Amino acid sequence: MNKWLRANKGFLLFLALFGIFRTAVADWNPIPSGSMHPNLLEGDVVFVNRLAYNVKVPLTDIVISPTGEPRRGDIVTFSSPLNGTRLIKRVVALPGDRVEMRNEELIINGQTAGYTAQGHGIETIHGIGDLAAVRVDEAVGESRHTIQFLPQIQARRNFAALVVPPGQYMMLGDNRDNSEDSRYIGLVPRALLIGRAERVLASADITGNWMPRTERFGMSLYPKQ
Template sequence: MGFDFELILAIAFLVTGVFWVYDRIVYFPKRKAVLANMAPETRSAINKDAQQRLAETPKFVVEVKSYFIIIAVIFGLRSFVVEPFQIPSGSMLPTLKIGDFILVNKFDYGLRLPVLNTTIIPTTVPERGDVVVFKYPRDPSLNYIKRLVGLPGDKVSYHDKILTVNGQKISKEFLAKLPVSLNPDQEPVELFKENLSGVQHNIYNSFRFTPHEGDWVVPEGHYFVMGDNRDNSADSRFWGFVPDENMKGRAFYVWLHWDDFFSIPSIKNNGLIE
């Protein structure tokens, strides 16, 4: 099982919220009454900590409820506006590198309930070519990132490193052959610029056998995704389709790159994700 930070944050929001409401109902009126009986000059000189003691508010209530506002702000932003992620693997090379920190638009695919991910306010729908973050269908506690290739009803084929969608071969332009020294996967690859329904982006193809070729028809309510590092990506070719309810948002910006703890963070590659 992965570390489900979204679920942990939701639990923290609920727990601190309960304590905040409990304090407002039980102890806030007591503090208000104590202050009302004081002279104005005395009241103005008493700080919040002293007010808590005057109303005999339990220390653990004070401590827990004090985190509610900041957790509520973080929870709201991550759930409905934008969420940060770090790229853990090379499956999206050369578009995204291991150690890239990205931002994901949570509102693009509809306003969704946290944890449950159920759409409550529809906005737009995922489009072919989007770089999407989603809950891994086989373990929803894990977040995956891939490029959306097939929409509901699409016929997707991948043979001999050629991608075909609905009978149309997706064009790709050869750019360069990269030697091992320049390739983080430690194998020579060819760099191409692919045009996926008007979305132009770079991809890698290796020289070895194409893994898991096949033909697929995308079911309604599902999507077919692939990594830009086409021969080094565990994606829909291996484990199937992504249900719409697993979609979390569209990745749109790289804001930091940090290889490891002992390296120096870099912002030289910051920019919009193609």
């Protein structure tokens, strides 16, 4: 065993450093579900900047030092406060914001988000089939992005006003009626933030023919407005 370790110490050191890099500096995150439709698709692999918000002790949620503040509209990977599952959602409300939802419309600090129709799409739900999805642009302050609704299914389209406590964030999926987000798992403490998703590294149609979607390679998740 000792002989094998000596013979492979360079490779083992590489693996250790690579593991530290992935858990402390940068990472990639496969998208397994449709909760961020239409902006992220199943089979996308996104680049995650782990230094966007915090420097952490590798392999832990212990924050050594903050490096930046999450902004409304950021797409963030984080550990679910409910069960620790890694999730990816969009930040919609920051500490100190007063936020509520009425009939799908977000109201933040007394200002109703702006919604502009963008057309329709098709959403395939396991056990249900193909549904018509309504797509709109949602604008809150400087944050603007496309989301979609699925009027045919039951979802939490309302919640009472609440003030986001210090050090916590409200996360919602862009696929509003098919997302397990802060309406179900609660607000997300800063220590559970993993990083900011920046762009799509690669993509394949894992729900269809498994062909690469080369048009998505390198795509920024924050197109210029």
